[in-house]
Amino acid sequence: MIDFREGTVNEIVRRRKDLTEIKVKLEVDTCIAVNLDSLTGDIAIGDRVVLNTTAVELNLGTGGKHFVLWNFRHHVIKASGAGHIMKLRYTPLQLKLLSVEEQKSPYHKVMQNTDLKGMPVIVGSIHSQLPAVAATIKNIDSSVKIAYVMTDGGALPIVFSDLVYKLKTLNLIDATITAGHAFGGDYEAINVYSSLIAAKYVAKADIAVVIMGPGITGTDTPLGFSGIEQGEIINAVHNLNGQSIAIPRISFSDKRERHYGVSHHTLTCLSKVALASSVVTLPEMSADKMEIVNNQFRQCGVNSKHKIEIMANDETLSSLEKYDLKVTTMGRTSSEEPEFFKAAGCAGLYALRLLKRSGEKIVGS
Structure with a gap:
């Protein structure tokens, strides 16, 4: 099972390509969370988000972080780019990518x-x-x-x-x-x-x-x-x-x-x-x-x-x-x-x- 919590973004801690670290106000406390921009879209202060809090609940080390699972501001996110190879296959977050092997890749030959x-x-x-x-x-x-x-x-x-x-x-x-x-x-x-x-x-x-x-x-x-x-x-x-x-x-x-x-x-x-x-x-x-x-x-x-x-x-x-x-x-x-x-x-x-x-x-x- 996955642990979920809902909260509101109240601070952008840092940004770099495809990753944004944020502070999220939960019911009674504030936590640090990670938004993977290529999966769940851009994020901004005031956004209402659902977090996957499973790893923190388990007190894990490297993986012990909250992750944004969904941003309610994005009613539709359209996948961009070429490719039809799926990673994270058959999960709610499966995504399509262009692999070097596939026929439409410039490196296929x-x-x-x-x-x-x-x-x-x-x-x-x-x-x-x-x-x-x-x-x-x-x-x-x-x-x-x-x-x-x-x-x-x-x-x-x-x-x-x-x-x-x-x-x-x-x-x-x-x-x-x-x-x-x-x-x-x-x-x-x-x-x-x-x-x-x-x-x-x-x-x-x-x-x-x-x-x-x-x-x-x-x-x-x-x-x-x-x-x-x-x-x-x-x-x-x-x-x-x-x-x-x-x-x-x-x-x-x-x-x-x-x-x-x-x-x-x-x-x-x-x-x-x-x-x-x-x-x-x-x-x-x-x-x-x-x-x-x-x-x-x-x-x-x-x-x-x-x-x-x-x-x-x-x-x-x-x-x-x-x-x-x-x-x-x-x-x-x-x-x-x-x-x-x-x-x-x-x-x-x-x-x-x-x-x-x-x-x-x-x-x-």
Whole structure:
């Protein structure tokens, strides 16, 4: 079931393309809410709105916000633009979009390709890994083109990500592709496979980065988490003849045993879900931390199945600082969780190494 509340907009907090944050006066209190302009139209002070308050009622973290479900001022909203691929299918908010694959797309012909030709594809599992990857790569070589593929394992509207908005503004991401039911990227795609092809042949990227949007679902069970897609994406990259580089989720500050050292999410993805071998990048760490990680990998058979690359990384933390990217993971900063962000940055360093080795600058051209 969905929790609904009705109220009146009494303040516009901020606006940016396709997203407006507002204050809404309810029966006895005032709350912050998000209006996705491309779904429910523009919004103004005085508008009477219906909010979906479910996530706040559950005290969720990243997704714990009120969302405008309907604005009574809009008696009719007419869908604009081309395309007939539906996302959020068979829900009250289903919307039509032009996907790169469909027949009327200008990219339909080039989307007949099925070969990534060795393209480096960085595969993460938490949205906060994205800026560490992008900033590291671009700080070293700003001419390298990065395509970000946002899966539907987390937030569905890409506009919900403040990180993506800032990375695009700083030119640290060159193109965005929203896969599955995620929507709002520079390009829309039906699934991860075609998103990867679009990254190479449509966005003409040198490196693709595939990570879900903000928010990850977990249940403290071995398989019940949305980040399990990391293993499936590794398989997709292999099947399309690309080179996957997996980012391990590492923490030495998390008090939860299942996420200490290498998270059980990463261990499950690499040992039970990924059928193909991947490169797994690790930053140089103190001997005691490295021993913990190595023992976890050995116990799960990760080190015998995948190629573990341990790399010096003095780039990532300084790159985040240079671009003023104050990113956190589980509320902890890069100074509190340096290994988490360095591991992501190492994936970027390794992808650059692959590009240099291939002698190509634009592998998608």
